Amino acid sequence: MLSTLKDPVGLRRDVLASLVVFLVALPLCVGVAVASGVPAELGLITGIVGGLVVGAMPGSSLQVSGPAAGLTVLVYEAVQEFGLGALGAIVLATGLVQLGLGALKFGRLFRAISVAVVQGMLAGIGLVLLFGQLYTMAGVKQPRSGIDKITGLPRLVSEIATDGDALTAFAVGAGTIVVLMLWKKLPSRAQMVPAALAAVALATAVTALAGLSVPHVEVKGLLSAVQPPGTGDFSSLASFAALSTVVAFALIASAESLFSAAAVDRMHDGPRTDYNKELMAQGLGNTVCGVLGALPMTAVIVRSAANVQAGAKTSLSRILHGLWLLLFAALLPAAIGVIPLAALAGVLVHSGCKLIPVKELGPLWREHRGEAVVLAVTAIAIVATNMFEGVLLGLLLAVIKTAWETSHIHLEVHEPAENRLVVSVTGNATFLRLPRMLETLEALPQGRVVELDLSQLRHLDHACRTALETWAERHGATLGALSKAA
Numbered sequence: 001m002l003s004t005l006k007d008p009v010g011l012r013r014d015v016l017a018s019l020v021v022f023l024v025a026l027p028l029c030v031g032v033a034v035a036s037g038v039p040a041e042l043g044l045i046t047g048i049v050g051g052l053v054v055g056a057m058p059g060s061s062l063q064v065s066g067p068a069a070g071l072t073v074l075v076y077e078a079v080q081e082f083g084l085g086a087l088g089a090i091v092l093a094t095g096l097v098q099l100g101l102g103a104l105k106f107g108r109l110f111r112a113i114s115v116a117v118v119q120g121m122l123a124g125i126g127l128v129l130l131f132g133q134l135y136t137m138a139g140v141k142q143p144r145s146g147i148d149k150i151t152g153l154p155r156l157v158s159e160i161a162t163d164g165d166a167l168t169a170f171a172v173g174a175g176t177i178v179v180l181m182l183w184k185k186l187p188s189r190a191q192m193v194p195a196a197l198a199a200v201a202l203a204t205a206v207t208a209l210a211g212l213s214v215p216h217v218e219v220k221g222l223l224s225a226v227q228p229p230g231t232g233d234f235s236s237l238a239s240f241a242a243l244s245t246v247v248a249f250a251l252i253a254s255a256e257s258l259f260s261a262a263a264v265d266r267m268h269d270g271p272r273t274d275y276n277k278e279l280m281a282q283g284l285g286n287t288v289c290g291v292l293g294a295l296p297m298t299a300v301i302v303r304s305a306a307n308v309q310a311g312a313k314t315s316l317s318r319i320l321h322g323l324w325l326l327l328f329a330a331l332l333p334a335a336i337g338v339i340p341l342a343a344l345a346g347v348l349v350h351s352g353c354k355l356i357p358v359k360e361l362g363p364l365w366r367e368h369r370g371e372a373v374v375l376a377v378t379a380i381a382i383v384a385t386n387m388f389e390g391v392l393l394g395l396l397l398a399v400i401k402t403a404w405e406t407s408h409i410h411l412e413v414h415e416p417a418e419n420r421l422v423v424s425v426t427g428n429a430t431f432l433r434l435p436r437m438l439e440t441l442e443a444l445p446q447g448r449v450v451e452l453d454l455s456q457l458r459h460l461d462h463a464c465r466t467a468l469e470t471w472a473e474r475h476g477a478t479l480g481a482l483s484k485a486a
Helices: 008-035 040-052 069-082 084-103 107-112 115-137 146-151 153-162 164-185 195-210 231-238 240-265 275-292 301-309 316-331 333-338 341-355 358-367 369-384 387-406 431-442 462-475
Strands: 409-417 420-429 449-453 457-460
Touching: 008 040, 008 069, 008 115, 008 195, 008 301, 008 316, 008 341, 040 275, 040 316, 040 333, 069 084, 069 115, 069 240, 069 341, 084 231, 084 240, 084 275, 107 275, 115 146, 115 153, 115 164, 115 240, 115 341, 115 369, 115 387, 146 153, 146 369, 153 164, 164 195, 164 341, 195 341, 231 240, 240 275, 240 301, 240 387, 301 316, 316 333, 358 369, 369 387, 409 431, 420 431, 431 462, 449 462, 457 462
Parallel strands: 420 449, 420 457
Antiparallel strands: 409 420
């Protein structure tokens, strides 16, 4: 970064990239905060910390951190259950967990998480975000559970059709989505303005000029929104539910950040990410956000991609984007208050749809059916229960699937001499294949001398070993020597 300060061309490039990232981040910071059920300023504070604090830390030089749509559902549930004050304590604890994991060199292990589980997690978040923000678009209070959000859609449609105010607000949100969808089809010069910023700005201008009566973002001011957690807020962490939330925050934020880092590394040819340092940078950022009572942060692929595509070469661009957010929030807070809530909801509905891998589902089902099942089960479980339980179920299913696929066993029967059978067992003998193995052995002809050749087994677990010894003893069979690997 110091070399960039001495290079006018590089400095100009990073400054311009920071402005692009700022324009992308601004509506998303506000929108994520509102969707999370917290003051809009808290989203800006997290974006500022992501730029000024995490941006200055080593790890990944080009990815940008801030409040993310991926944690919106979990934050909303935490605020509803524990209160806004406890959110800071939960985020602070999350940051400390991430710092510990980074110090213990756990960063690289997050790369081993099943891609299907991560995609299912994002798809589940996308579905809950999509259905939930449809209510916000109409100015209607959304149900808490994912199932209620879906089953309540007929009532929502009826309310939009019969209530003029709901219809007006929904039309503003729908118009915002249309602009987002069509923006990429405009000439490249127009696309220099980020789609989310353009859509929100147009929706704000239309509602103001037409004098439409729609709910707007409530603004209190940056300093008044800062509410550090108190002693009572930290005491709530003693409950199992709060600790589960901390674990969910830490795992999901870390996984999303490090997966984002891997994706960003593929976009440029600069320095590669140090995953442990990046995890510690995210941990420090969340610790600071927790002290300030703000939203949790992750690395955000949309902002990171915008940073790379805008030509950034060093971390200066992401630091400056945090500075621009700070100046905007401090000098122009009233500008936030004119933004219609329905427009922000429209941006998040669009973001929720992009989290659902619709195009990938078909090829995934044809080529890796098991992975598609893991993805779908994880997403449905998140909608039906909550984020933490859904991800745990997905991870469990991924482990079972992997164990089943790697547990291949083959039994081959030879008859080298009359009345003598040799059964060669090869592969990995685990309890998952025990029924098939015993069925084959039980089907052998009676009255023969049987020898079990286990020398080609790569793995033999306790359940299979016990079953084979019991069968051999009962049938008078000889148990051959095991290979060293088994």
